[in-house]
Amino acid sequence: MLKPLGLTHGHYECRSLSETLPVFTDLLAMKIVERANGQAVVQHPNTAWRLVVHEAGAGAPDKPHNNHYGVRVARAEEEPHWAHELAEREFPGRGYVPQALTHGTLECDDKEASAAFYRDMLGLQLAGGGRLSVYIKHAATPWYIVVLPIPRRKKLLGPANRFTLTLASAAEVESAHRELLGAKGVTELAALEKRDGRASFLFADLNRNWWELAAA
Numbered sequence: 001m002l003k004p005l006g007l008t009h010g011h012y013e014c015r016s017l018s019e020t021l022p023v024f025t026d027l028l029a030m031k032i033v034e035r036a037n038g039q040a041v042v043q044h045p046n047t048a049w050r051l052v053v054h055e056a057g058a059g060a061p062d063k064p065h066n067n068h069y070g071v072r073v074a075r076a077e078e079e080p081h082w083a084h085e086l087a088e089r090e091f092p093g094r095g096y097v098p099q100a101l102t103h104g105t106l107e108c109d110d111k112e113a114s115a116a117f118y119r120d121m122l123g124l125q126l127a128g129g130g131r132l133s134v135y136i137k138h139a140a141t142p143w144y145i146v147v148l149p150i151p152r153r154k155k156l157l158g159p160a161n162r163f164t165l166t167l168a169s170a171a172e173v174e175s176a177h178r179e180l181l182g183a184k185g186v187t188e189l190a191a192l193e194k195r196d197g198r199a200s201f202l203f204a205d206l207n208r209n210w211w212e213l214a215a216a
């Protein structure tokens with residue numbers, strides 16, 4: 001079983017950064033942390049989780065509704081996913097204040113098999129869910145992924161739409177690559193990439209959803 005330090009990044013594919021980034025900044029209160037080489041990193045001020053937005057051009061495929069990210073506003077009856085509540089003055093003139101980037105979603109073929117893989121192979125925590133879905137998260141942080149069983153899935157996401165798990169060192173990433181080679185539930189394993197003392201690789205799980213393992 002992997003022992004990640006955290007679920008640190010989500011990845012999102014878009015057609016145009018210039019058209020997409022205002023949705024994150026002007027509607028969802030996020031800040032652009034980095035922008036270069038056809039991608040941008042955005043982050044909500046109340047959420048340490050970062051979202052990497054990849055520009056793929058006009059050919060970027062549509063994504064199913066069940067592959068989305070969730071942003072939460074304050075409700076008295078909700079358990080908050082933030083340390084402090086943003087004031088209206090920090091995001092004025094909209095009539096609402098996005099308080100946190102709280103979750104992402106994935107489709108799956110089999111709920112129970114998927115939950116077992118994410119827990120027993122990836123080292124994530126099962127954190128509830130409804131009659132149909134299961135929630136997975138890293139134990140150290142509040143954001144989570146909703147995994148939804150969808151019969152007869154029509155579209156599979158490419159590697160640009162993925163989640164990043166961070167491990168403690170490049171050596172742990174290399175060890176994880178060996179561990180996942182031929183492991184049950186891993187349907188595709190990309191080559192290990194090493195550069196400037198860092199290491200990372202991509203893999204597809206039993207549902208053909210993509211993940212990245214990277215060193216801290």
